[in-house]
Amino acid sequence: MTQIVDVRLRRILDSRGNGTVEADVLTESGGFGRGAAPSGASTGEHEAIELAPEEAIAAARERAVPRLVDEVYAGDQRSVDAALHAADGTDDFSEIGANSAVAISMAAAKAGADMLGAPLYQHLGGAFRGENFPIPLGNVVGGGEHAADATDIQEFLSAPVGAPSVTDAVFANAAVHGEIHDILAERSIPAGKGDEGAWAPSVDDEEAFEIVAEATETVSGEVGFEIGFGLDVAAAEMYDEEDEEYVYSDRTRSTEEQIDYIAELVSEYDLVYVEDPLDENDFEAFADLTEKVGEQTLICGDDLFVTNTERLSQGIEQGSANSILIKPNQIGTLTDAFDAIELATRNGIEPVVSHRSGETEDTTIAHLAVATDAPFIKTGAAGGERTAKLNELIRIAEDAL
């Protein structure tokens, strides 16, 4: 039986050295699952609420655990997540914290899979999943909120769209990351790394484009398949609401100018993916850009949609994007993340399952991407908390879990 008999919560470290919530779920006949909440730095205004880990743990122990233990089956994910919503009682998890909620939700899913003796992606997605794999988007150069004194654009993402297998794709992104290191060394540009393991050189965006274009081209030539690249502009972080303009290090851009600028970048660099090119509340400007370049590239809403079906519905109505980022902790449960993916897929919106800048060794998102047949996963290129997910994808592909 998969009835939950214990839920344990603790504070553990994340990749930034901050505390985060880890949950263990145990079932009646010995099933065990463990999940840990990630954490964002460039968080969307409309995300579910992350509480201080101690606070989230205390609130979840008081309110959520009694609704789960001896009450709910770990294998019944919708009931687990409904119990979390009922325990919280708000629409943004501000009582028990989205960090407690998502850790418990993921731990319960893993306990359910453990009981079935099935890999998590099969428990979540069914017996016929595991044939298709997401293309990993690998953050290779970045700045914004993830690194000081680096690029304005938050992420430059290697996109090995022609890779014959997920393993080839993962290694291609690592090779691009390595190639960029060499180019930076040739140019005598010192570079530390940002929060996600991407290089964080003190260069302007123009030079970063040049470097990433060169690196992807070189590696593509070496491996013999197409490697493009994309961006997470994280434009909400640069938008000045009062002056209604986007503030870059060397200039500002009006909304119109920002749309034109992004459209030019898409053509010039053949970008395959552009996330959050505009402010998180500007569905209309998103729609104007999607109208312009939506045939050529993916315009993805992260802070715009925050994995929320209501916001996604508005985006579908207005034609704001043709892609959505999926972050379970933005919305608080796997059920909510699943529903967002389903709504997206039904409407021709491509889901991109994503990590956060603050991560742990948790590999749930790799399974979620395979379970939902997501075409892309964004989970970095280097660093242990990133490679945990990438290596799990390699294992899933090899059926070696």
Ligand SMILES: O=C(O)[C@@H](CO)OP(=O)(O)O
């Ligand atoms: O903006 C993003 O897409 C993410 C992950 O790359 O960053 P953060 O977790 O800081 O929101």
Ligand SMILES: [Mg+2]
């Ligand atoms: Mg983003």
